[in-house]
Amino acid sequence: MLKRILKSYDYSLILAVFLLCGFGLVMVYSSSMIMAVTRYYTESDYFFRKQLSSLLLATIAFLVMMFFPYRALLNGKFIRILFFGSIAVLGLLFIFGHVAGGAQSWFKVAGRAIQPGEFVKLSAIIYLSAVYEKKQSYIWHFGKGALPPVIFTVLICVFVMLQPDIGTSFIIGMIALSIILCSGMGIKNMLKLVLLALFFLLLLSPLILFKADDIFSKARLSRFTGYTDPFEHEDGAGYQLVNSYIAIGSGGLTGLGLGESVQKYGYLPEAHTDFIMAVVAEELGIFGVLFVLTLLAFIVLKGLYIARKCTDPFGTLIAVGVSSMIAIQTAVNLGGVTGLIPITGVTLPFVSYGGSSLLVLLISMGLLVNVSMFVNYREQYKKEKEIASM
Known part of the structure; x- marks a missing residue:
């Protein structure tokens, strides 16, 4: 049995994930070494060491989730904890949250910044997958089946x-939409849900207006100015995007060489987080970019393939949720780096600096690998049974 279980794991998926993580470590060191010395007056490997410690912790979490039976998460008490816990933690941010970059999105614990919004992405995937799995027999019923998870x-x-964190809010909404689209409810119910979501937003609009000065601040609105015409505002709102273009354009086909970026010398803000792909393009050229995109595309497509093969609604929806999270986050990050959409501050999965993001991504991937293992295990068992009966 153990041999069959070990044989059932998708090692190509595991390899792709850790190739990206290893590549990310190298690029975090390369892109942050100058900033560590000049801005924080510390060792050049400061951010590298922090990311490495985050990766080690995330790897342990990955292994736990990889061997943990995913259907155990369907426990009703655990799902209620996810529901109330997510809302409570986000609420506590407004009291005890640490402000950075104009957003009150972090808790400071033992010198480390923890971003609850990242963990809420995973909570939303598990909660929505569990609720819609339990409601499969009456998912066509709008009031009992479709409505509660939308609230x-x-x-x-x-x-x-x-907080305000519009980028993360958008990603959570799109993940939820992906799971809802694959949940099995009819088009009629989906249209009702969209209208109801808009109605709830209208009800909550006084609360949004109360924080309007933060959400629609001059600094945030300037991102749209910089996005629409960055070169017209290259000394202000368009500064980051213009320097991203310079980094991407300088790299060409093969890049300037690993560690040879010019833009990381104080020209490109947040080079190790939101704009790490610009440094990848500058140092490693189009080949470096294609390496990252190929691995990310492989992970997303593999996740969707697992969702298609899985006969269990809970496993299918988890695979859809994890795949959509990585795909949407990648699209939003690259859209900001290339100027296709306004800059949102969203990191590139597995590659950008960020402990909370890396931990959530590897827990999610451990969950996806676990779903894949059960799918492959059932297939192997079925084939062995058919052979034995011949």
Whole structure:
């Protein structure tokens, strides 16, 4: 039995994840070494060491989730804890939250910044997958089947938006939409849900207006100015995007060489987080970019393939949720780096600096690998049974 279980794991998926994480470590060191010395007056490997410690912790969490039976998460008490815990933690941010970059999105614990919004992404995936799995027999019923999870989604999206963190709020909303689209409910119910979500947003609009000065501050609105015409505002709102273009354009086909970026010398803000792909393009050229995109695409497509093969609704929806989270986050990050959409401050999965993001991503991938193992195990068992009966 153990041999069959070990044989059932998707090692190509595990390899792709850790290749990206290893590559990310190298690029975090390369892109942050100058900033560590000049801005924080510390060792050049300061951010590298912090990311490495986060990766080690995240790897342990990955292994736990990889071997943990995913259907055990369907426990009703655990799902209620996810529901109330997510809302409570986001609420506590407004009292005890640490402000950075104009957003009150972090808790400071033992010198480390923890971003609850990242963990809420995973909570939303598990909660929505579990609820819609339990409601499969009456998912066509709008009041009992389709409605309750939307209330949770709207609440957490509004709470995250009020921090304000519009990028994470958008990603959570899109993850929820992906799971809802694959949950099995009819088009009629989906249209009702969209209208209801808009109605809830209208009800909560006084709360949003109360924080309007933060959400729609001059600094945040300037991102749209910089996005629409960055070169017209290259000394202000368009500064980061213009330097991202310079980094991408300088790299060409093969890049300037690993560690040879010019833009990381104080020209490109947040080079190790939001704009790490610009440094990848500058140092390693289009080949470096294609390496990252190929691995990310492989992970997303593999996740969707697992969702398609899985006969269990809970496992299918988890695979859809994890895949959509990585795909949407990648699209939002690259859209900001290339100027296709306004800059949102969203990191590139597995590659950008950020302990909370890396931990959540590897827990999510451990969960996806676990779903994949059960799918492959059932297939192997079925084939062995068919052979034995011949």
